[in-house]
Amino acid sequence: MTTLRRRVAITLLVTMLATWTAIFALRYAEITRAETGLLDQDLSDSAMKALLSLPTSLLRSEASSEDRFELPPSNAVNGESFNFQVWSLADHRLLVQSPWAPAEPLARGFANGFRDVTLQGEPWRVYAISDAESRVQVQFAKSAAQFRAEATARMWNGLGLLTLIFLLLTAATWLVMRRAFRAVDRARETILNRTDMDLAPLPTAGMPGELRPFIASINHLLGRLSASLERERRFLADAAHELRTPLAALSAYAELAARSDTEAARTQAVHKLRDVATRTSRLAEQLLDQARIQAQNEPPTDVLELARLAEMIVRDSEALAARKGQRITLDAQPATVVGGLDALGILLRNLLDNALRYTPAGGRVAVASRALPGGGAQLSVADNGPGIAPAERERVFDRFYRAPGALESGSGIGLSLVALIAANHGARIDWEPGLDGRGVGLTVTFPAARRGAL
Numbered sequence: 036m037t038t039l040r041r042r043v044a045i046t047l048l049v050t051m052l053a054t055w056t057a058i059f060a061l062r063y064a065e066i067t068r069a070e071t072g073l074l075d076q077d078l079s080d081s082a083m084k085a086l087l088s089l090p091t092s093l094l095r096s097e098a099s100s101e102d103r104f105e106l107p108p109s110n111a112v113n114g115e116s117f118n119f120q121v122w123s124l125a126d127h128r129l130l131v132q133s134p135w136a137p138a139e140p141l142a143r144g145f146a147n148g149f150r151d152v153t154l155q156g157e158p159w160r161v162y163a164i165s166d167a168e169s170r171v172q173v174q175f176a177k178s179a180a181q182f183r184a185e186a187t188a189r190m191w192n193g194l195g196l197l198t199l200i201f202l203l204l205t206a207a208t209w210l211v212m213r214r215a216f217r218a219v220d221r222a223r224e225t226i227l228n229r230t231d232m233d234l235a236p237l238p239t240a241g242m243p244g245e246l247r248p249f250i251a252s253i254n255h256l257l258g259r260l261s262a263s264l265e266r267e268r269r270f271l272a273d274a275a276h277e278l279r280t281p282l283a284a285l286s287a288y289a290e291l292a293a294r295s296d297t298e299a300a301r302t303q304a305v306h307k308l309r310d311v312a313t314r315t316s317r318l319a320e321q322l323l324d325q326a327r328i329q330a331q332n333e334p335p336t337d338v339l340e341l342a343r344l345a346e347m348i349v350r351d352s353e354a355l356a357a358r359k360g361q362r363i364t365l366d367a368q369p370a371t372v373v374g375g376l377d378a379l380g381i382l383l384r385n386l387l388d389n390a391l392r393y394t395p396a397g398g399r400v401a402v403a404s405r406a407l408p409g410g411g412a413q414l415s416v417a418d419n420g421p422g423i424a425p426a427e428r429e430r431v432f433d434r435f436y437r438a439p440g441a442l443e444s445g446s447g448i449g450l451s452l453v454a455l456i457a458a459n460h461g462a463r464i465d466w467e468p469g470l471d472g473r474g475v476g477l478t479v480t481f482p483a484a485r486r487g488a489l
Contacts, residue, residue: 047208055201062193063186074182075149078162082175085119086164093130094123094170117181118154120174124165141174152176218242222250234261285312337376341404341412341481342367344376348383349402352391359396363387366403370412372481374460382456385449386416386477394420399470410483417469417476428466453479 120141121131127145129138142150142163152159158179165172222237229235236254239247285308292304345367356363372379383402390400400418407413423431432454457464457479467476 044208044212048205051201051204051208055197058197059190059194063190074177074185075160075162078160078175078177079149079164082119082162082164082173085121085175086166086171086173089121089131089171089173091170093121117178118159118176122172122174124169124172130171136176141176142172145172147172151179154178232264234258234264337374339372339374339376339379341370341372341379341414344379345383345402345404345414348380348387352384352387355388356391356400359391359394359398361391361394361397362399363391364399364401366401366405368403368405370404370406370414372412372460374481378456378459382453382479383414383416385453386479389449390416390418390420394418394474398474401470407480407483412481413478414481415467415476415478417467417474419470419474422469422473422475432464453477 118133118136118141119131120129120133120136122128122140122145123130124145127140137154141152141154141159141161143152145163145165147163147165150161150163152161154176159176160179160182161174161176163172163174218238218240219242222242225237234257236257237250239250239254242250288304288308292301292308295301295304346365349363349365353363387400387402394400398419400416403413403415405413431450433451454464461482463480465478465480467478469475
C-alpha cells in the first residue's frame with residue numbers, strides 16, 4: 036500500500052537525486068569543455084605564467100639538454116604526461132624544454148591556441164602562446180589520459196561533496212516528515228486502541244493544515260454515527276418500556292380467558308384481549324414510524340398534492356369513526372407541497388387518530404387543506420372533543436407524554452411524530468379553535484415550494 040508519507044519521501048528523494056545528477060553533469064561539462072573548460076584553462080594559465088617567467092636573455096643563450104639541474108634522490112616526478120617547450124620564433128630554435136619533451140615542436144606550425152596532437156601514439160592536448168613581439172613561443176602539452184585522470188579526480192571530489200549534501204538533505208527530509216506525521220501516527224494509534232463503540236471526535240491539535248479538513252469530515256461522520264446509535268438506543272429503551280405494559284396485559288387477559296368458567300366471562304376477557312392487542316399493534320406501528328422518520332437523513336423532495344393525500348387518509352379512517360358514531364368532514368382544496376409521501380401520511384393519520392380517539396361518541400372531526408396566497412399550503416384537523424388545556428399544549432408534543440386526566444389511554448407518541456415530521460419539512464404547527472366552541476384544532480403550515488423542486 037502506497038502511503039502519503041512514502042509518496043512525499045520518494046518525490047523528494049527523486050527530486051534531490053535528479054538535482055544531484057544535473058549538477059554532476061554540469062560540473063563535468065564545465066571541467067571538460069574545450070578551450071573554456073577548467074582543464075584547458077589550467078593548461079593556458081600554465082603556459083602564460085611560464086612565458087611571463089622567461090628572461091629575454093634566454094634568446095642569447097644556447098639550449099643544452101646536458102646543462103640541467105637534478106632533483107634530490109628522494110623526489111620523483113611523472114613528467115611523461117606533461118611537456119613544455121620554449122621556441123625562438125625568428126629561427127625556430129628550441130630554447131628550453133621539459134626532460135621528456137620531443138625535439139620537434141609540440142605545436143607544428145607555431146600557431147597560437149589549442150590543438151589536439153599525437154605524440155608517441157597517444158593523444159595530447161597542446162596550448163601555444165607567443166609573447167607580444169612574437170619573439171618566443173611557449174608550448175604546453177598534456178596527455179589526454181592525464182586530462183581524464185584530473186577530470187575524474189575533480190569529479191570524485193565534487194561527487195563526495197554532493198553525496199554528503201545529498202545524505203544531509205535526506206536525513207533532514209526524514210526528520211521533517213517524521214515530525215510532520217507524528218500527530219497522524221498518534222491519531223492512528225488512538226483509533227486502533229479504541230473500543231468498538233467509542234465514537235469520540237479525533238484530536239485535531241498538531242495536525243497539518245492539509246489534513247484538518249479531512250479530520251473534520253471524519254469527526255462529522257462520527258458525530259452523525261453517534262447520533263444514529265443514540266437514537267437506536269433510545270428507540271430500543273422506549274420500545275422495551277412502552278411494550279412491557281401491554282404485553283403483560285395481553286398475557287394476563289389470555290390467562291383470564293383460558294381460566295374463565297362461564298362463556299360471558301370468557302367473551303369479556305377475549306374482548307379485552309382484542310382491545311389490548313389493537314393498542315399494542317398501534318403502539319408498535321408508531322414506534323416503527325418514529326424509527327423510520329428519525330433514520331431519514333435526506334430532506335424530502337417529492338412534489339405532492341395535499342388534497343389527494345387528505346382524501347385518502349380520511350377514507351381510511353371512516354370505519355374507525357363509524358364505530359364510535361363520529362363524523363368526519365373534509366374540505367380539500369388543491370394545494371401542492373414538497374415532502375415525503377409516507378411521512379406526510381403518518382403526520383395526517385396521527386392527527387386524525389388523535390382527534391378521533393379523544394372526541395366522544397357522536398362527535399365531529401373536520402379535516403381541511405388549502406393553498407396559501409403567498410405560496411405554501413396548510414393542513415388542519417379540528418374536533419369538538421374535550422380539548423387540551425393551554426398549559427399542556429406545549430408538552431403534548433413530547434414523546435410519551437400523556438395529559439393528566441385523559442379518559443382515553445394513548446401511547447404518547449402520535450403528536451411527537453407530528454412535530455418531528457413537521458420539523459423535517461420546515462413546517463410550523465399552530466393551535467386553532469376547535470369546532471362548535473369547544474375541542475381543539477391543529478394547523479400545519481408548509482413553506483412555499485422552491486422553483487427547482489416543481
